[in-house]
Amino acid sequence: MGLSKLNSLYREVILDHADHPRHKHDLENSTNMITLKNPTCGDVINLSIAMDDQDKIADIGFSGDGCTISQSSASMMTDAVMGKDKETALRMAKTFSDMVMGTEHPQADLDELGDAAILSSIMSFPARIKCATLAWWALQRALLEEDAPTDEEEA
Amino acid sequence: MAAKNLDLRQDFPILNQKVNDEQLVYLDNAATAQRPTAxxxxxxxxxxxxxxxxxxxxxxxxxxxxxxxxxxxxxxxxxxxxxxxxxxxxxxxxxxxxxxxxxxxxxxxxxxxxxxxxxxxxxxxxxxxxxxxxxxxxxxxxxxxxxxxxxxxxxxxxxxxxxxxxxxxxxxxxxxxxxxxxxxxxxxxxxxxxxxxxxxxxxxxxxxxxxxxxxxxxxxxxxxxxxxxxxxxxxxxxxxxxxxxxxxxxxxxxxxxxxxxxxxxxxxxxxxxxxxxxxxxxxxxxxxxxxxxxxVGMANVEAHEQAIVDYLLPKLVADPDLEVYGPHDPAKHTGVIAFNVKGIHPHDIATALDMEGVAVRAGHHCAQPLMTYLGLVATARASFYLYNTQQDADRLLVALAETKEFFNHGAVKA
Missing domain, CATH: 3.40.640.10 (Type I PLP-dependent aspartate aminotransferase-like (Major domain))
Structure with a gap:
């Protein structure tokens, strides 16, 4: 079998997001910020979000260090939730977590995830699921704990 | 020391299996070794x-x-x-x-x-x-x-x-x-x-x-x-x-x-x-x-592992895409070899090697202050033991070459 199976994980769109990550910068005027670590591998994500007065994500950016999967997942996540309201973004994070754990969702939910839906392929690589979910956990935490201090947390 | 070629694989039934359709090469011995039938x-x-x-x-x-x-x-x-x-x-x-x-x-x-x-x-x-x-x-x-x-x-x-x-x-x-x-x-x-x-x-x-x-x-x-x-x-x-x-x-x-x-x-x-x-x-x-x-004799264990390191380490060190940590002189290096491949995260390396049946570790190896000291987030690590062979080292080299090819060129064209 060899590396041909890798094609299902490292799809073109995933590699493209990893090589050319979208929104990879820290926001200067963020309303919500969080740093999450994956202690098993040392991956780090700093996520900053600017919510507008209608509780919509006006801007979002990330920085940090990680593997192809975690970087590309963060890029796809920021693409997907840009402009969404808090409730929708949280629902999308839930859909993503469910999807990578193999829970079925209506096609409409998956469509909402945009490129990120392609990471359902991570299911066949259980050791890498955390790499894909790190960015979405950070989103959830940042949105739910807007008053929380922005110190380091471990995912 | 004269290389003593041990052949102990028959004592380790777990090694006789395929992983992802490839014969298993277990190179995560620094994490835990396998057990002989005895x-x-x-x-x-x-x-x-x-x-x-x-x-x-x-x-x-x-x-x-x-x-x-x-x-x-x-x-x-x-x-x-x-x-x-x-x-x-x-x-x-x-x-x-x-x-x-x-x-x-x-x-x-x-x-x-x-x-x-x-x-x-x-x-x-x-x-x-x-x-x-x-x-x-x-x-x-x-x-x-x-x-x-x-x-x-x-x-x-x-x-x-x-x-x-x-x-x-x-x-x-x-x-x-x-x-x-x-x-x-x-x-x-x-x-x-x-x-x-x-x-x-x-x-x-x-x-x-x-x-x-x-x-x-x-x-x-x-x-x-x-x-x-x-x-x-x-x-x-x-x-x-x-x-x-x-x-x-x-x-x-x-x-x-x-x-x-x-x-x-x-x-x-x-x-x-x-x-x-x-x-x-x-x-x-x-x-x-x-x-x-x-x-087996500890002197033989040492000599066997050293022979693998003598064979493998210079090849890894000579690869311009690889960074090998620790001494590059095989005489000063044990069978624990931490490395990175330029441009590819160690987690991606470990997944790719696993698809080739080669089990290595990727991460900070429970040594975060060392990683910080070296300016690293993580490394891949291949670690050998007495049942590993030179063929295992060759399998690692081939899998690494294919991994580099996959991520640098052929990724989605296959």
């Missing part, structure tokens, strides 16, 4: 014929189980050349042994202003117990640094170890840098300053002949599972005089001499440090692993 058989034999609690019963099985358990202790004693079996305490593993020393000897002897000296290449298990002890006692924790090629900087050691130093704790062999540290020399240095020295033998005892008396270490901890024994069993060596003077680690059954309503007295060594029913079968299995290694 070890798993000895566990089954113990549970099916001799099982009972030790040191208590009057009946025949209890006598047999006790004899099995104490035989295992004597095997470990001879294996590391401890002066007497009472100096060998069974533990859960290296972490447990090091915590035992920190919470008994350390608790009783470290005071505010004292210094504890470790190295920057320590595994978390030989770092956090001392860090927390230092915090609790208002002592200072100092780190010995590395030389440019990744060896322990002995000039720095001579500066860091002073008359204020009470404990020096150092890995005998590194789980990342692939070096063997000069423990005997460090012991001498520590003793000159009136300090004691603790050796972390987790990566050493499985791979080289260890003589605790020749090293003149005061304590020495190691794990069974990295030397083909069961998980959850390990041993702590301590010099008798030190162990005698130390307070117990845990309280309960087995470790007492006499218990009154308001006070108690403690059992003799080594039982003072073995509270509660111990991992009896684990000890038996560890004894069998010691027998297995003794039969």
């Amino acid at each position: 070890v798993t058989d000895s566990l089954v034999h113990f549970y099916q014929t001799d099982n009972a609690n030790v040191h208590r019963g009057v009946h025949t099985l209890a006598e047999r189980a006790t004899e099995d358990y104490e035989n295992a202790r004597r095997k470990v004693q001879r294996f590391i050349n401890a002066a007497e079996p009472e100096e060998v305490i069974f533990t859960k593993g290296t972490t447990d042994g090091l915590n035992l020393v920190a919470s008994t000897y350390g608790e009783a002897n470290i005071q505010a202003g004292d210094e504890i000296v470790i190295s920057i290449m320590e595994h978390h298990s030989n770092l956090i117990p001392w860090q927390q002890l230092a915090i609790k006692k208002h002592a200072t924790l100092k780190y010995i640094g590395l030389t440019a090629d990744g060896e322990l900087d002995m000039a720095d050691a001579a500066e860091k170890i002073t008359d204020k130093t009470k404990i020096v704790a150092i890995a005998h062999a590194s789980n990342v840098m692939g070096v063997i540290n000069p423990l005997a020399e460090l012991a001498k240095l520590a003793h000159q300053h009136g300090a004691i020295i603790v050796g972390d033998g987790a990566q050493a005892v499985p791979h080289l002949a260890v003589d605790v008396q020749a090293l003149d270490v005061d304590f020495y901890a190691f794990s069974g599972h990295k030397m083909m024994g069961p998980t959850g069993i390990g041993a702590l060596y301590g010099k008798r005089a030190l162990l005698e003077a130390m307070p117990p680690y845990q309280f309960g059954g087995e470790m007492i001499d006499f218990v009154h309503e308001q006070d108690s007295t403690w059992a003799q060594l080594p039982y003072k440090f073995e509270a509660g029913t111990q991992n009896i079968a684990g000890a038996v299995g560890l004894g069998t692993a010691v027998d297995y290694l003794t039969n």
